[in-house]
Amino acid sequence: MTKINWKSAGITFLVAVGIASIAAIGGYVTAREYFADKLRDDSAYQINERVARQNVLFDDVRAISYAAERSFLRRYNAIADADVSEEFNRLFPPYGDGTRRSDPALYDGLTLENGDYVYGLGAFISDVDVPVERQRRLLAAFHTVRQHGEAINPRFDNLNFVTQFNDLIIFAPQRDDHLEYYRMQAPADFDFQSEQLAQIVEPQNNPTGQTACTSLSRLMYVADGSALTTGCHTPVRHGGHHVGAFGITISMQNYLANAIVDAEPNSENMILSREGDLIAHRDLLFLDVLTADAVSAANQEARAGHLAEIIRHDGRSTGVVTSDDGRIVAYARIETPGWYFVTTRPVWLIHSRASQIAGMIFVFSFLGVFLQHIVVGLYRWQRRWRIDQGRKAGHFARA
Template sequence: MNSLSRRFLISVGLMSLVVTILGSIGAFVVFQQELTNRQISYLSDYVRERSSNIDKRFTNLSNLHKAAGVELERRMNHLSDADVERLTDDYFPAKGDGTRRSRDDLFDGHLTASGRWVYGIGGFLSQADTASIADRRALTAALSVVSDFGQAARSEYDNFYFFQAKPTRLVMFGPDRPDRLMFYRHEAPASLDVSKEEMAQITLPRNDPPASPAAPTCSA
């Protein structure tokens, strides 16, 4: 009798243990599934938010690019030939090697006669003596546009620039660059050619049909 009772109690105990183990496993599986679902949901929300932010960033960049192009054209139309000659000499002094490069104080910080604070600018003009009045008009107007738009968008984009690929002529706003734009301001060879660089390739008509040849290009 005692043996039967003992067997019964053992069987009940084993059954309880099995039920407890199975219940624990079931609870763990349910918890794990819930955790997985939450993680998937969180990642999905993150991806959607990230995609939305990227789309917004590119939309803002496109709008900034278009606005800069319109403003560049407006400022070019208000520059006389005499203004262009004077500003070219002022902004981009000749360096004796066929190039013109921006003055150092345009990067370090310069208060203009009209009270505008210009900073973070680096400019490089190769084959400067062959630049037409139209080219120089675009470059002198671009300096003020690049400065104004670059400063306004500094929190979103780390540089903003205007360039002509061949021959290489550019004006760049990049005050936070660790190189302080020294390459363009002082170190670049007179023969510098950026026509094969990515920044030139992506603005070719076949790669960017809506782009305007005279419009500044900005990069994030």
């Protein structure tokens, strides 16, 4: 009986392994390039789709602010020579501490002399003796805020008007605090000019009067630093002078959470300012209290400053780059606030997918080569077996 040649089988095994390894390496290189291009293309497509949706939100903010500015200027010009002190004193009576506050009924609900109904409105005016020109501005702002605020609710749950004199008029009927801070609790020396919301609309910082948005910052009425939000404000200029700004405060949880949660597997979404401050991130969602410490920790976890530096260095409004810490970074600019929507994916995804392809190539190549040699070996073994059988038959015939 013909014996199996184990040495030949071992050589066949090694040859199959060698050929399969070479094929797998070639397949890995090709697949890696393919998946790298595909991941970049997919990332670029998805980031532009996401930013288009975010731009709708901020386009709405800009359109609302523009409409409010037009309404304000029409009202302001209409009362340019009017004596408005009676209405002003009725709506914003002295509070007894050197300031004026809104009549409580403006929040609870009040029917005006013209039959119109007002609710959900609060105001803080930093002086008792208010010059007539400033009275006109504040009355024009009051009527603009109440009408436009109600019109945009609940798409946006607030609209405010602020001035460089620390005057604030706000429509926000759903606020849990009922605007009591501004209407009752704020100290007489309440000053928000150092806040970013005031800085971004100052002529020296915003000479062209564009809508601008703050980084994450605390609500002014929340003293412990919780309830972080962003505010988008549009300055109002009249006769070459800055007279105030209309703004909308946007809660990250309310308006940006869906964009962050809706992430592809093995990817992470975030929104950054140009300076590298996190506007929205998964670590900031669904917290009972959103504090400055939580924001700082999330910034470090996401390496937000490093990502912002990469984006600034790249110089485009949208693109896909690779970071030095092993991430594919897709980004696109959200125009109105000047933020960036960023999606990151680990580079190992490319290697993982390419390795899977290479593994399959190795298995099929090995089986193909090895089985081919087995088939050839069996054919040769069978042939030798027949020859041996023939020889044995001839021997018995001669015998």
